[in-house]
Amino acid sequence: MNWLEIVGFFTIPGITFVILMALFIDWLDRKIYARGQNRRGPPLLQPFYDLMKLLSKESIIPDGVSKFWFSFLPILFLATVLVGALMLPIAVLRDNSNIVIGFTWFRFDVIFVLIILLSYALLIYFLGYITKNPFAQVGSTRSLLQVLSFEIPLVFALLVPLIIVGNSNGEFSLAEVSKNLYVEVGKNPLYIIPLIIAICISILVMLVELEEFPFDAPVAHTELADGWLVEYGGWRYAFIRLGERIGAFFIGGVIVTFFLGGPYIVDTSSTWANIILHILFFTIKLILVIAVMAFIRTLVSRIRIDQTVRLAWMYVIPLAIVAVLLTLAFKL
Amino acid sequence: MNVLTALIVDIIATVLVVVILLLLSKAMRIQPKTQSKMKRELFQSGDTLPPKPRRIYIDTYVFIAFFVMFDVSVFVLATLFFVNSQQLVGGLMYAAILFLTVLVGIKKRFARDVIEPITTEELEGGNH
Numbered sequence: 001m002n003w004l005e006i007v008g009f010f011t012i013p014g015i016t017f018v019i020l021m022a023l024f025i026d027w028l029d030r031k032i033y034a035r036g037q038n039r040r041g042p043p044l045l046q047p048f049y050d051l052m053k054l055l056s057k058e059s060i061i062p063d064g065v066s067k068f069w070f071s072f073l074p075i076l077f078l079a080t081v082l083v084g085a086l087m088l089p090i091a092v093l094r095d096n097s098n099i100v101i102g103f104t105w106f107r108f109d110v111i112f113v114l115i116i117l118l119s120y121a122l123l124i125y126f127l128g129y130i131t132k133n134p135f136a137q138v139g140s141t142r143s144l145l146q147v148l149s150f151e152i153p154l155v156f157a158l159l160v161p162l163i164i165v166g167n168s169n170g171e172f173s174l175a176e177v178s179k180n181l182y183v184e185v186g187k188n189p190l191y192i193i194p195l196i197i198a199i200c201i202s203i204l205v206m207l208v209e210l211e212e213f214p215f216d217a218p219v220a221h222t223e224l225a226d227g228w229l230v231e232y233g234g235w236r237y238a239f240i241r242l243g244e245r246i247g248a249f250f251i252g253g254v255i256v257t258f259f260l261g262g263p264y265i266v267d268t269s270s271t272w273a274n275i276i277l278h279i280l281f282f283t284i285k286l287i288l289v290i291a292v293m294a295f296i297r298t299l300v301s302r303i304r305i306d307q308t309v310r311l312a313w314m315y316v317i318p319l320a321i322v323a324v325l326l327t328l329a330f331k332l
Numbered sequence: 333m334n335v336l337t338a339l340i341v342d343i344i345a346t347v348l349v350v351v352i353l354l355l356l357s358k359a360m361r362i363q364p365k366t367q368s369k370m371k372r373e374l375f376q377s378g379d380t381l382p383p384k385p386r387r388i389y390i391d392t393y394v395f396i397a398f399f400v401m402f403d404v405s406v407f408v409l410a411t412l413f414f415v416n417s418q419q420l421v422g423g424l425m426y427a428a429i430l431f432l433t434v435l436v437g438i439k440k441r442f443a444r445d446v447i448e449p450i451t452t453e454e455l456e457g458g459n460h
Contacts, residue, residue, distance in 0.1 A: 015345050055353065056360035063372045079346040086345055087338075103345075104338035133374045230375050235357040242353075 008092035022245035036298030054238035091278035121147035128228025139227020143218035149312035156320035178262025213297035
């Protein structure tokens with residue numbers, strides 16, 4: 001790493017950028033949701049105030065709960081999503097073929113993205129399970145159930161851009177997909193059809209992973225009193241909240257990278273102009289994805305867990321298979 | 333970048349963020365020396381009965397089994413579709429982690445159900 005990359009790692013588009021964007025996403029989501037309900041919504045700094053308030057609250061460990069796991073799992077939750085967020089190709093770092101890469105880039109990191117998404121779901125399960133509270137355990141089981149059901153359509157949806165880009169150079173990294181997707185689509189515009197289906201499925205899966213309306217059965221406030229989160233408070237809850245928001249950045253970033261061309265719209269010959277443009281384009285695309293998600297959750301109400309699972313197995317998976325088959329048909 | 337370097341970068345980032353947040357929390361937090369018993373009780377939604385841990389039912393694992401079958405086969409097939417041997421290792425690692433997770437989960441479930449078998453009433457959703 002040179003000095004520019006090290007500075008970028010600690011500031012923008014590295015750790016500071018990820019955390020600031022996570023807080024901004026929280027605000028944006030709440031603001032759009034509030035405007036949809038004819039309310040004013042929170043001020044810009046409200047997520048930051050919330051984080052500070054939670055960090056300054058008393059730490060309480062319920063009786064009979066393992067102190068180690070109760071403290072370690074929220075840290076692990078935050079770490080997992082942070083690792084995922086640092087994998088996204090945003091700006092600054094470039095590989096030998098001058099393609100923008102993430103800070104923790106390696107070959108075939110696409111599978112690692114899936115591992116992180118799965119770990120995110122499993123950690124939610126364990127976060128609820130260790131508290132020994134029935135509300136939390138029902139919530140965490142629901143969370144696992146719906147995430148596992150929607151993991152399969154997500155895999156199929158992510159296969160669509162991989163198949164489109166795949167044979168051009170045999171690489172399967174996030175950076176390659178974001179760089180080459182629209183080059184391939186330009187050669188065969190019919191790819192747009194399966195891509196649209198796949199992006200719709202991905203946004204649906206994003207709502208499931210983040211447990212937003214209509215898929216918020218695991219944290220249903222009126223029914224389960226916040227589900228798997230019920231026993232957490234103070235800094236542990238702050239870590240989980242921040243982790244969820246970085247998770248939104250990560251999953252939104254994965255959609256931007258896989259389906260919207262990542263940070264690319266135009267490339268110039270100047271390094272600094274490129275860095276600024278890439279950060280700008282990535283942020284705009286991410287805001288668009290988050291805005292779509294916020295609009296959807298404003299428009300719909302919660303569905304039951306059995307309806308969620310049925311939706312995944314009966315409608316979304318067949319649709320995802322159709323998208324993959326269409327892509328293969330256009331490829332041949 | 334190889335996987336090991338990526339791992340080191342990840343660890344640096346994680347430790348940095350966690351330590352800063354924990355130090356910030358420690359500096360701002362007012363932690364009383366003692367806590368009352370009520371504060372440390374599990375949330376019971378106003379009920380006086382102690383909350384009972386929920387048992388894990390087999391239907392959860394049916395879905396996990398389906399998930400493993402589909403997810404793993406799709407990704408291993410996808411990797412086999414295009415790629416060289418190095419990338420296949422990634423697919424196999426992913427499959428192995430999933431299988432291990434499920435094995436641990438299933439073992440836990442059997443151990444619990446031997447002690448507390450599920451009654452018909454509970455399966456119908458009457459008593460939890």
